[in-house]
Amino acid sequence: MTALVFTFVVVVVSAVAGFLGALTGLGGGVVVIPALTLALGVDMKIAMGASLVSVIATSSGAAAAYVREGFSNIRIGMFLEIATTVGAVAGAFLAGRFSTHVLAVIFGLVLIQSAWQTVAGDHAATRASSSDKLASRLRLGGEYPVEGEKRAYGVRNVPAGFGIMFGAGALSGLLGIGSGAVKVIAMDRAMKIPFKVSTTTSNFMIGVTAAASAGVYLSHGFIDPRVAMPVMLGVLGGALLGSRALVHAPVRTLRIVFAVVIGALAIEMIVSGIGGKV
């Protein structure tokens, strides 16, 4: 196809990705990578580079909105980012070593987990109202607004959370995704942090994690301007619209549809990866 057609198609697909991402919290790589590789025949590594760009775009683009609501916790984010950024650099190096087939299969497996996560329920049953010893020393606890007043919360299981974050970072570097879902799991379930604090803090973190991989991706040449350009612009536009629509959207229904779609894409990615077609 011609550059013009390709660019146009990618902008539209990326806008859909950004739109859905803003509504469901899953975005970036989840839609962009399968669309580019399966539908448009783009090499997996170039798709990963473009996806990484879209992750940073959504994270930084939405930054002001999340902060203003007073949910995200910068100390938790920063502390855990030590683990994710180191993991991301390691993952990004590995991405240069693995073949695209292997990356496609790993990506498919991660997609299945994301699809499951989207419908299987969000919340851990117990919330920590106070921090354990390590978390107290690190001053990770905070307050968040609940029905007009501020409720205090604590944090638990810091080493476990730290370990999971390293894994999330490595996946992010390896596949060019945000790993937002894994980060939210680590914070919400392992560290008992309130869900909205987890999701907003994750949004801040995915951009930083992606930036850590970006240097490596740039030097390997994974980021192709002709693909990254329409992806970035499309995702930004879509995310902007999506965050406006959030108030009226039937999020639960969307999540189910989304999960089914990416579940199907996951299977296709794995099959294509094994079959050597990606």
Place this chain on the structure above:
Amino acid sequence: MNDQRLEVMIGRLLQAGVLLAAAIVFAGGAVYLVQHADAKVDFRHFAARPGVPRTFRGIFQSAAAFESEGLIQLGLLLLIATPVARVAMAVVGFFMERDWLYVTVSAIVLAVLVFSLMRAA
């Protein structure tokens, strides 16, 4: 200046950075399409293309010459810089609060980011 106000400021700066980056990428995209709209594209096989600038200096030079690749790469660099700037501003913010533990924590994150990006320089 407290945590909340600092973060709102940081958030607004980030959004401005993203918009600027998008504008530059858009400009590069426009140049690209004007020049190559009918070119056949094939992204099926990854191979690091020789013509695309990958060092900071190469990118700046290419962008200054209004080449589409350089412009887009410059916009992408600016985009990548936004979360890095966020961390740098957090270091400053923690410093102003005299929170030495978190000055250290965020400085470590900043160091990892800078290390990663220096590889591309």
